[in-house]
Amino acid sequence: MSKFKSDLSILSLDDQLLYGETLNLSYQFELTENNIPYAKVLASQPEGRFITDLIQLVVTKEVEKKSIANEVLGLYREINMIYNFSEKISEKIDDVSIAQTALEEAFQIIDITHGSVFILDADNDKVLQMARIGHNPNPEKSIENQNPILKQLILKGTSLVVPKAVIEANTALNHLKAVMYAPLKVKHRTLGLIVLGNEREKEFTAAELKLLTTIALQSASAIESAQLYQKGLKESREREESIMKVHKASQKFVPHQFIKSLGKDKLTEVALGDQVEREVTVLFVDIRGFTTLSENMSPTENFFFINSFNKRMGPIIRKHEGFIMQYLGDGFMAIFPKGAQNALKASIAMQIELKQYNKERKLKNRKPVKIGMGMQNGRLIMGITGDVERMDAAIISDTVNTAARIEGLSKYFGSNILLTDLCMNNLSDADEFNFRFLGPVKVQGKLKPIDLYECIDGDDPNLLKHKLTTLKLFKKGMDLYFNKEFAMAAVTFQKIFKKHTDDLPAKLFLNKSAHLITQEIGNDWQGVALIDTK
Numbered sequence: 342m343s344k345f346k347s348d349l350s351i352l353s354l355d356d357q358l359l360y361g362e363t364l365n366l367s368y369q370f371e372l373t374e375n376n377i378p379y380a381k382v383l384a385s386q387p388e389g390r391f392i393t394d395l396i397q398l399v400v401t402k403e404v405e406k407k408s409i410a411n412e413v414l415g416l417y418r419e420i421n422m423i424y425n426f427s428e429k430i431s432e433k434i435d436d437v438s439i440a441q442t443a444l445e446e447a448f449q450i451i452d453i454t455h456g457s458v459f460i461l462d463a464d465n466d467k468v469l470q471m472a473r474i475g476h477n478p479n480p481e482k483s484i485e486n487q488n489p490i491l492k493q494l495i496l497k498g499t500s501l502v503v504p505k506a507v508i509e510a511n512t513a514l515n516h517l518k519a520v521m522y523a524p525l526k527v528k529h530r531t532l533g534l535i536v537l538g539n540e541r542e543k544e545f546t547a548a549e550l551k552l553l554t555t556i557a558l559q560s561a562s563a564i565e566s567a568q569l570y571q572k573g574l575k576e577s578r579e580r581e582e583s584i585m586k587v588h589k590a591s592q593k594f595v596p597h598q599f600i601k602s603l604g605k606d607k608l609t610e611v612a613l614g615d616q617v618e619r620e621v622t623v624l625f626v627d628i629r630g631f632t633t634l635s636e637n638m639s640p641t642e643n644f645f646f647i648n649s650f651n652k653r654m655g656p657i658i659r660k661h662e663g664f665i666m667q668y669l670g671d672g673f674m675a676i677f678p679k680g681a682q683n684a685l686k687a688s689i690a691m692q693i694e695l696k697q698y699n700k701e702r703k704l705k706n707r708k709p710v711k712i713g714m715g716m717q718n719g720r721l722i723m724g725i726t727g728d729v730e731r732m733d734a735a736i737i738s739d740t741v742n743t744a745a746r747i748e749g750l751s752k753y754f755g756s757n758i759l760l761t762d763l764c765m766n767n768l769s770d771a772d773e774f775n776f777r778f779l780g781p782v783k784v785q786g787k788l789k790p791i792d793l794y795e796c797i798d799g800d801d802p803n804l805l806k807h808k809l810t811t812l813k814l815f816k817k818g819m820d821l822y823f824n825k826e827f828a829m830a831a832v833t834f835q836k837i838f839k840k841h842t843d844d845l846p847a848k849l850f851l852n853k854s855a856h857l858i859t860q861e862i863g864n865d866w867q868g869v870a871l872i873d874t875k
Contacts, residue, residue, distance in 0.1 A: 348361070348362075348366055348384065348385040348386075349361055349366075349382065349383070349384050349385075349389060349392060350362065350364060350366060350382075350383040351372075351380055351381070351382055351383075351396075352364070352380065352381045352382075352383065353380055353381075354378060354379065354380065354381070356381075359380065361383070364383065366383035366384055366385045366389075367384075367385055367386075368383065368384040368385070368386065368387055368389045368390075369381055369382070369383055369384075370382040370384070370389060370390055370393035371393075372393065372396060372397055372400065373397070374400065374401065374404060382396065429442050429446065430442055430443070430559065430560065430563045431563075433563070433567065434567060434570060435567055435571065436460075436471065436564045436567040436568050436571070437471055437472060439560060439563045439564050439567055440458035440460075440471040440472035440560065440564065441458075441472040443458060443472075443535060443556050443557075443559075443560040444456040444457075444458060444472055444473070444474045444535075445474070446556060447535070447537055447552075447553060447556055448474060450552060451537060451545075451549050451552055451553065452539060452543060452549075453475075453537045453538060453539050454475050454517075454538065454539050454540045454541065455473075455474065455475030455476075455477070455516075455517060455537070455538040455539070455540065456473065456474045456475060456535070456536065456537045456538070457470055457472070457473040457477075457535070457536045458470070458471045458472045458473070458525070458533065458534075458535050458536075458560070459471065459484075459491050459495070459533045459534045459535075459536065460525075460532060460533040460564075461492060461495045461496075461531070461532065461533055466492075467488060468484070468487075468488050468491040468492050468495065468533075469484075470484050471533070475538070475540075476516075477516070483513045486513060487513050491534060494522065494524075494534055495524065495531050495532075495533055495534050496531065497524075498524045498526055498531040499524065500521070500522065500523040500524065500550055500553070500554045500557075501521065501522060501550075502519075502520075502521040502544075502545045502550055503519075503520040503521060503522070505518075505519075508520050514538070516540060517538035517539065517540055518538075518539060518540060518541055518542045518543065519538060519539040519541075519542070519543045519544060519545055520536065520537070520538045520545075521536075521537055521538075521545045521549070521550055521553060522534055522535060522536040522537070522553075523535050523550070523553045523554040523556070523557035524557060524561075525557050525560060525561035525564060526557070526558065526561050527561045527562055527565045532561055532564060532565060533561075533564075535553060535556065535557045535560065537553060617722070617723055618720055618721070618722055618723075619678060619720065619721060619723060620680075620718070620719065620720045621676050621677060621678050621680070621718070621719075621720075621721060621740070622676075622677040622680050622681045622683070622684040622716055622717070622718045622764060622767065623674065623675075623676060623677075623716060623717055623718075623719075623721070623738075623740050623741050623744035624663070624674070624675045624676075624677065624684045624687070624688065624714060624715075624716045624744065625672065625673075625674050625675075625714065625715050625716070625744050625745050625747070625748035626654065626672045626673055626674075626675070626691065626712055626713075626714050626748070627669075627671060627672035627712060627713050627714075627748055627749075627751075628650065628671045628672055628710060628711075628712055629710075629711040629712060629713055629752070630711065631670075631671035634646075634708060634710070647670070647671070650698070650710070651668065651673070653694055653695075653698055654673070654691050654694070657687055657690045657691050657694060658675045658687055660687070660690075661677070661683040661684070661686050661687035661690070662677065662678070662679050662683050663675045663676060663677040663678075663683060663684065663687055664676055666736060672712070672748075674741070674744075674745075675687070676723075676736070680718065680767050680768075680769070681716065681718050681760065681764040681765075681767040681768050682767075682768050682769045682770065682773075684716050684764070685716070685758070685760065685764070685768070685774060685796060688714045688716070688758045688796070688799060689758070689774075689796070689798045689799040691712065691714070691799070692712070692714075692757055692758070692799030692800070693799065695710060695711075695712055696801070698710065711757075712757070713748060713751035713752055713756070713757060713759075714748060714751060714757065714758045714759065715744055715745070715746070715747030715748030715749065715750060715751050715758075715759045715760070716744055716747065716748075716758075716759070716760045716761070716764055717740050717741075717743040717744035717747055717760075717761050717763060717764060718740070718761070718763040718764045718766075718767040719738065719739070719740030719743070719763060720738065720740065721736050721737065721738030721740045721741060722736065722737045722738060723736050742786065743761070743784070743787070743791070746784040746785070746786075746787075746872075747759050747760070747761060747784075747791075747793070749872075750782060750784070750793065750872060753849075753872060754779055754793070754795065754845065754846050754849060755845020755846055755848070755849060756779070756795040756845070756846055757796075757799050757800055758795065758796040758797075758798075758799050759779075759793055759794070759795060759796075760793070760794050760796060761791050761792065761793060761794070762791065762792035762793075762794070764794075765792075765794055774796055774798050775796070775797050775798050775808075775809060775812070776794045776795060776796055776797070777794065777795045777797060777808065777812065777815050777816075777846065778792070778793075778794055778795075778816070778819060779793040779794065779795050779819075779846060780792070780793065780819065780822075780823065780868050780869075780870065781793070781867070781868065781869045781870070782869065782870040782871075782872055783869050783870070783871050783872065784872050785872065790867075790869045795846060797809070801843075803841070804841060804843050804844065807840055807841035807844060808841075808844065811837050811840065811844075811847075814833060814836065814837055815834075815837055815846075815847065817833055818830050818833035818834045818837065818847075818850060818854075819850070821833060821854075822850060822853070822854055822868060823867075823868045825857075825862055825866065827854045827855075827857045827858045828854075828858055830850070830854040831851055831854035831855045831858065834847050834848075834850045834851035834854060835851055837851075838851055
């Protein structure tokens with residue numbers, strides 16, 4: 342093996358001694374990296390070239406190792422960033438939060454002071470700012486002025502470090518010294534743009550642009566998914582709101598309590614033939630003398646009058662857990678699933694409300710309104726009838742017919758509220774009300790007579806006071822009447838009627854008693870009133 346004997350020194354490019362002891366050596370060689378000198382080798386013998394090449398080789402290998410290490414570190418950093426960023430945006434469900442998270446992530450790993458995320462609103466052909474970091478003196482005006490440029494960059498769909506000359510020429514960027522951007526791209530479509538900037542002098546590197554591009558790609562997919570989700574959610578809400586509007590509207594035509602009675606929650610759930618049997622109280626309400634009232638009104642005035650009346654009475658029915666099954670022009674039919682107690686309370690409340698309504702009518706020089714009410718308790722069928730093209734909510738029962746007849750009898754007796762013995766038996770607390778027994782009646786279409794009672798609690802205050810003070814006397818008169826002591830009954834009813842001439846039931850039985858005094862009464866007479874009108 343050959344031996345090389347040579348003195349050796351290494352100098353920097355500015356002749357500073359880095360290795361060795363002397364500068365007075367005969368041979369000089371350059372150390373270079375990528376053809377760029379970085380040091381000089383001095384040797385006393387020509388063989389110094391070999392040592393120089395050896396040093397050159399060792400340095401080159403070391404640089405390569407460091408370069409590989411830096412590249413691996415950069416890749417690890419990028420992979421770690423992608424993983425962390427993916428986790429962060431996976432927790433977001435709205436596009437604005439995703440855009441803001443993207444800027445915050447960029448701020449952590451790239452040397453920036455400013456950032457913005459822009460989205461192209463295709464419907465309005467306008468670029469909107471979705472999120473931003475850093476202070477912008479006049480962001481709204483800047484965005485408005487830059488809209489054509491931003492739109493052009495979005496449609497172009499490329500990443501770029503903006504040249505310094507372009508930044509200086511753009512007045513909207515005069516608060517920044519460095520700018521780069523990357524598109525929010527999904528497949529072949531560009532949603533928008535991420536723009537990053539620094540207010541300090543610097544040059545964005547290719548590695549930083551690559552990081553921004555990676556953030557933009559991930560953000561684009563997440564933003565598109567969020568927008569699709571939000572669009573679907575909006576459409577779902579609109580459909581739900583539309584269905585609810587239809588549902589609410591349908592409830593105004595078919596009462597919700599009727600649907601609920603069929604075991605359904607929505608009108609769309611019912612089907613032809615659905616039916617259920619229930620024990621309820623049926624109440625009929627009728628406006629007295631409606632024909633006379635309407636004669637002095639135009640059709641439009643008639644319509645508004647009926648609406649005004651129903652607006653007042655409908656809420657009272659619902660407040661007492663009933664529902665209006667059918668409007669009848671000059672009245673309505675209501676159902677009370679929980680029985681006569683609620684129906685009677687509602688009837689009294691309506692009579693009281695009517696008094697207030699009449700006060701308002703008097704101020705407008707309009708005639709007062711009177712209403713008669715009749716109710717019956719019993720079982721009925723509630724269901725959906727019709728055909729496949731036209732269905733309707735219906736109730737089928739003799740209870741309904743009887744309630745209608747009782748309401749008609751309120752005219753005959755001159756009472757505001759009439760109810761049957763079945764209603765009386767159904768009351769959960771009869772002591773809450775005041776009644777007068779009006780005897781049995783036999784109405785058209787019925788074989789058996791029905792006992793009738795007058796509830797006086799809805800009468801005008803003066804008339805109510807009169808009826809309360811004469812309750813015992815009225816009962817005495819009725820007992821005399823049914824015991825066929827018509828003369829004494831007439832005297833008794835005469836006393837009651839003289840005290841208050843608006844006591845129409847007392848007047849009725851006064852006339853009936855006076856008439857029967859002159860009549861021959863058989864042993865089978867039971868005082869049943871035969872009513873042959875509907």
